[in-house]
Amino acid sequence: METTLINNSFASNPAVNASSAVHSTPYTFPKEHDLATLPIKMEVKDLSIYYNKFKAVEGISLAFPANQITAIIGPSGCGKSTLLRSLNRMTELIPRAHVEGSVFLDGENLYAPGTDVVELRRRIGMVFQRPNPFPMSIYDNIAYGPRLYGVKKRGTLDEIVETSLKQAALWDEVKDKLNDSGMALSGGQQQRLCIARALAVEPDVVLMDEPAASLDPIATLKIEELMQRIKANYTIIIVTHNMQQAARVSSFTAFMMMNEQRAGTLVEFGETTSLFTNPKHKQTEDYVTGRFG
Amino acid sequence: MTEMNAVVPSVATKVSHIQSHKGFRRRKAVNWVMLALTGLITLLAVVPLFWIIGYVVAKGGQYINLDFFTQLPRPSGIPGGGVLHAIEGTLLLTFFAALIAIPIGLFAAFYAAYHPNTLLGTLLRFGTDVLSGIPSIVVGIFVYALVVKPSGHYSLLSGSIAMAMIMLPTIIRTTEEMIKLVPVNLREGALALGAPEWKTALQVTLPAALSGILTGFLLSLARATGETAPLLFTALGNDRFNLSRMISSGVSAGQSIFAIIGNILEQPVDSLPLTLYKYSQDPNIDRINQSWAVAFVLVILVLTINIVARVWVEARAARLRQ
Numbered sequence: 001m002e003t004t005l006i007n008n009s010f011a012s013n014p015a016v017n018a019s020s021a022v023h024s025t026p027y028t029f030p031k032e033h034d035l036a037t038l039p040i041k042m043e044v045k046d047l048s049i050y051y052n053k054f055k056a057v058e059g060i061s062l063a064f065p066a067n068q069i070t071a072i073i074g075p076s077g078c079g080k081s082t083l084l085r086s087l088n089r090m091t092e093l094i095p096r097a098h099v100e101g102s103v104f105l106d107g108e109n110l111y112a113p114g115t116d117v118v119e120l121r122r123r124i125g126m127v128f129q130r131p132n133p134f135p136m137s138i139y140d141n142i143a144y145g146p147r148l149y150g151v152k153k154r155g156t157l158d159e160i161v162e163t164s165l166k167q168a169a170l171w172d173e174v175k176d177k178l179n180d181s182g183m184a185l186s187g188g189q190q191q192r193l194c195i196a197r198a199l200a201v202e203p204d205v206v207l208m209d210e211p212a213a214s215l216d217p218i219a220t221l222k223i224e225e226l227m228q229r230i231k232a233n234y235t236i237i238i239v240t241h242n243m244q245q246a247a248r249v250s251s252f253t254a255f256m257m258m259n260e261q262r263a264g265t266l267v268e269f270g271e272t273t274s275l276f277t278n279p280k281h282k283q284t285e286d287y288v289t290g291r292f293g
Numbered sequence: 294m295t296e297m298n299a300v301v302p303s304v305a306t307k308v309s310h311i312q313s314h315k316g317f318r319r320r321k322a323v324n325w326v327m328l329a330l331t332g333l334i335t336l337l338a339v340v341p342l343f344w345i346i347g348y349v350v351a352k353g354g355q356y357i358n359l360d361f362f363t364q365l366p367r368p369s370g371i372p373g374g375g376v377l378h379a380i381e382g383t384l385l386l387t388f389f390a391a392l393i394a395i396p397i398g399l400f401a402a403f404y405a406a407y408h409p410n411t412l413l414g415t416l417l418r419f420g421t422d423v424l425s426g427i428p429s430i431v432v433g434i435f436v437y438a439l440v441v442k443p444s445g446h447y448s449l450l451s452g453s454i455a456m457a458m459i460m461l462p463t464i465i466r467t468t469e470e471m472i473k474l475v476p477v478n479l480r481e482g483a484l485a486l487g488a489p490e491w492k493t494a495l496q497v498t499l500p501a502a503l504s505g506i507l508t509g510f511l512l513s514l515a516r517a518t519g520e521t522a523p524l525l526f527t528a529l530g531n532d533r534f535n536l537s538r539m540i541s542s543g544v545s546a547g548q549s550i551f552a553i554i555g556n557i558l559e560q561p562v563d564s565l566p567l568t569l570y571k572y573s574q575d576p577n578i579d580r581i582n583q584s585w586a587v588a589f590v591l592v593i594l595v596l597t598i599n600i601v602a603r604v605w606v607e608a609r610a611a612r613l614r615q
Contacts, residue, residue: 088485090481090484090485093481093484095410117487118487118488118489119487120487121484121485121486121487122486122487125485125486126481126485128478128481128482128485130476130478132476132478132479132481132482133482134479134482134483134496134497134500134501135479135497135500135501136500144483144486144488144496145486145487148486148487148488148492149487194482197482197486198485198486201486201487
């Protein structure tokens, strides 16, 4: 779609804008990761996340290249999902969770005071482990986001619904039953509906929290194909338990593990092929070769 | 192969050995006796329900006729007439009670569901539990002191307030449970799209929980409709309550709709349970017969509300199971 619905800056606060000068793109990856110079969409700096006093994630610094799929892998409980949720401030929904450090989207710190959470969540969409269509029609599911941001004209909404469903490879299956309940679809279709719903507000980044964990292999394949097709327009960050999936879909992979204090730390980050075939750390090698986890 | 052959018969002998065991027969007998006992007692527990319905139908059914629903009462001693005033009164009392209790209950339930561990949340849950245990006559006397005494007269409004207090605990607790049943996942989906909390609650959580919440409303309505005690000190009873005359005289006097409603709210009013209570103490046999008919209508009304609510729950559960 040529016209953007909404003004793309979520930070009207001058203090927030000032920081963009410091973190200007393009960004050069640290040499040891042996990555090419790529434009960076999101960057995490010294991020620690606490639940009460318990440190769930410790000192993570990481950069997500634009229009690429980056996978976050690691054993259960290593803080992958916690990290992912902190990227659009969904961690705030958990009482007594708090975040230290910063997360930048196009150089703007999401955790700076005065940040409009609503606008940042529009720019950073999220797809969950279990499909969660709203209890309304397929059409209204997709139109929910755009309506939230003030799109009222039926023609525009129709166009958004069609484009989003096409992007999520669901259009052909549902175009004749847009008024049916979204809950009546199969699990795989529901998940694609949720992806379409996330895409309908034209986000820059799509966070996916084990999007295929509750789906059968064929539905999983459809989701993975869809990710490949849309990555030209979106930056995708996916948390997955499935190493083969990470290897199949992602260009970059971050491997996380718990340290002795049970806090999740980043062990290794790099191009997916080199991380899987030529890991730098013993722990990464043990994990990707299936010796534990 | 020979090994297999050796194993199979030994299993068979083992089974027959267990079945012929003395302890096994005894266990089977005890099981049968206990099953029969629990079945019998279960039957005993449902007998009163059907007894009541049967008795009320037998005693009151014959006095039900069209006049009973459409006529105002005649003076005691003159046969005929109906209980239109009490039917209207019950509907009005229940309507205004629901109007008061439902919004309050809905807001309180959302608060309790979303902030269960805060001081106010705990207080709310404790408070509703206590309120549901308070004898309804105490609610009546409380509303008497709160509304009737300052205003100087009994009224429909005070009756509705007392009934609303009876309804509130049920509404809050069932709504809270229904909201909690909505997957967190669903709420997160809306919040992740950038929806503010209140829109998420209104547009996503509420529709998802709606049928369950409505069921809670209906059950609390059924409960309150049958209450007598809270109305004794508030609505009092009024066998000259004439809704159509109040409306027509209000309209002909050129009063606004709010003035007419206000006037109706000011009147003492009868309800079915109140009428049943008073008629049953009347020395006149016609009145006593009519009180059976009132009991019949009341039981059918409450039963209908209950059945509709239960069917609703079942339908919803079936839809969720798909």
